[in-house]
Amino acid sequence: MRLLLLAGTGEARRIASALAEMPGLEPVASLAGATRGPARLAIPTRIGGFGGAEGFRAFLESEGIGAVLDATHPFAARISHRSAAISAEAAIPYLQLLRPPWLPRPDDNWLMARDAAEAVAAIPAGARVFVVTGRQTLEDFAGLDKCTVFFRQIDPPGRPFPFPQGDWVIGRPPFSVEDEEALFRRLRIDWLVVKNAGGRAAATKLEAARRLGVTVAMLRRPRQPAAPRVASVGAALDWVRRLAR
DSSP: EEEEEEEOOOOHHHHHHHHOTTTOOOEEEEEEEOOSSOOSSSSEESSSSSHHHHHHHHHHHHTOOEEEEOOTTOOOOHHHHHHHHHHHHHTTTEEEOOOOOOOOTOOOEEESSSSHHHHHHHSHHHOOEESSSSSGGGGGGGTTTTTTEEEEEOOOOOSOOOSSEEEEEEESOOOOHHHHHHHHHHHHHOOOEEOOOOGGGGGGHHHHHHHHHOOOOEEOOOOOOOOOOSSSSHHHHHHHHHHHH
């Protein structure tokens, strides 16, 4: 069976390694190309978009794809909706792996924000803000121009920092709790803006914020497709094994 893995997460990396060892399977992964020089996956990988819905349909047909496993980021909702809908049209089995969202603990200070605009409106002028929402979201935070803003991204920027006060913070995850805590202390952060991505690896910044009493503006997840879904790598691999029999 020819299986398409829509990748871009740590879970997708683990799945790719398992698929490479699975007999009777011809897996291929796809990365959107949002990060320059991504780490290699254990299976053949294409990088870049499909060219919209028609391009995705054409790829499924030309490559003889027999199943689609969607392990993209919880905020890559447009990709997930499109992939689920087109897979259903083509009668191709589709499964979304969606890790559980983070939930606040009693000692957390979270603001649950519908989107970046709601988060920006809640953050007071003069705050020192650490934004970890991905480089494609930078323009959504233009309203923080009266704050000191630190914006983290994986790849070095190709343009000047757009805020009057603050700077880029370049780094490739994972980051330990101790590293995040030291960074927040050094930058004197009092607000953290983050997407509710879920997962253990990315939760270290939340633990650091908890320890330091930093307020967290937590962006809610977008609506997900009405499609079959699991919450763990193990369950996703069980699905593949059943299909490959």
